[in-house]
Amino acid sequence: MKSSIRKKDYIKIYNTTNNASPLGEFNCGELCDSICCTVESKNKEDIYSEMVLYMLPGEEEMLENESDWFEMYYETTDEYRYPDSWDGKVYYIKCTNPPYCNRRLRPIQCRSFPLSPHLDKDDNLHLIYDEYDMTYQCPIISQKLDLDEDFIKKVYKMWKRLIEDKLIFDLIKMDSEKREKDKKEMKMVV
Numbered sequence: 001m002k003s004s005i006r007k008k009d010y011i012k013i014y015n016t017t018n019n020a021s022p023l024g025e026f027n028c029g030e031l032c033d034s035i036c037c038t039v040e041s042k043n044k045e046d047i048y049s050e051m052v053l054y055m056l057p058g059e060e061e062m063l064e065n066e067s068d069w070f071e072m073y074y075e076t077t078d079e080y081r082y083p084d085s086w087d088g089k090v091y092y093i094k095c096t097n098p099p100y101c102n103r104r105l106r107p108i109q110c111r112s113f114p115l116s117p118h119l120d121k122d123d124n125l126h127l128i129y130d131e132y133d134m135t136y137q138c139p140i141i142s143q144k145l146d147l148d149e150d151f152i153k154k155v156y157k158m159w160k161r162l163i164e165d166k167l168i169f170d171l172i173k174m175d176s177e178k179r180e181k182d183k184k185e186m187k188m189v190v
């Protein structure tokens with residue numbers, strides 16, 4: 001599946017969001033023992049730990065020279081519900097020692113959390129709290145903590161750039177329409 005966002009573009013996006021953090025200088029992982037990285041491993045009640053993250057089309061190339069903190073695998077688009085425009089392989093990683101990773105190479109999904117992109121009916125981009133189908137509570141959301149302004153700006157700019165790609169746009173649109181259809185309550189940040 002060929003994305004118009006190439007590796008050089010992902011490098012730029014990663015570079016501009018490397019230091020963006022939901023609560024700025026404060027490491028929010030201290031509030032919750034990094035539950036968004038480790039929730040799956042905690043549920044397993046064993047020493048095997050893993051965290052599954054999706055990679056956007058082409059994003060997997062960012063990890064081609066890395067291997068010691070995750071395992072990568074893929075599904076084909078007919079194995080799960082993906083946008084009609086998607087065809088071929090969709091990559092995922094499992095973090096093998098969360099919350100430890102190479103932070104400079106953490107995927108877009110981690111850079112955005114606890115915010116998710118949402119497109120309204122006119123295709124305007126918003127950021128909402130990512131609490132849809134959550135199996136745990138992020139203290140930033142549950143305690144209504146103020147997000148760092150720089151984080152919000154950078155995450156918004158990141159998604160604005162990413163949805164210029166049709167495949168990524170289609171994914172965000174599909175998720176947004178599902179939320180609207182399910183009439184899920186959305187807390188909009190932008």
Ligand code: SF4
Pocket residue numbers: 022028029030031032033034035036037113114137138139140
């Ligand atoms: S769950 Fe929320 S507060 Fe905890 S590490 Fe993740 S983003 Fe930070």
Ligand code: SF4
Pocket residue numbers: 036037051053095097098099100101102103106107110
């Ligand atoms: S890549 Fe890093 S930040 Fe993201 S879930 Fe894995 S350990 Fe956590």
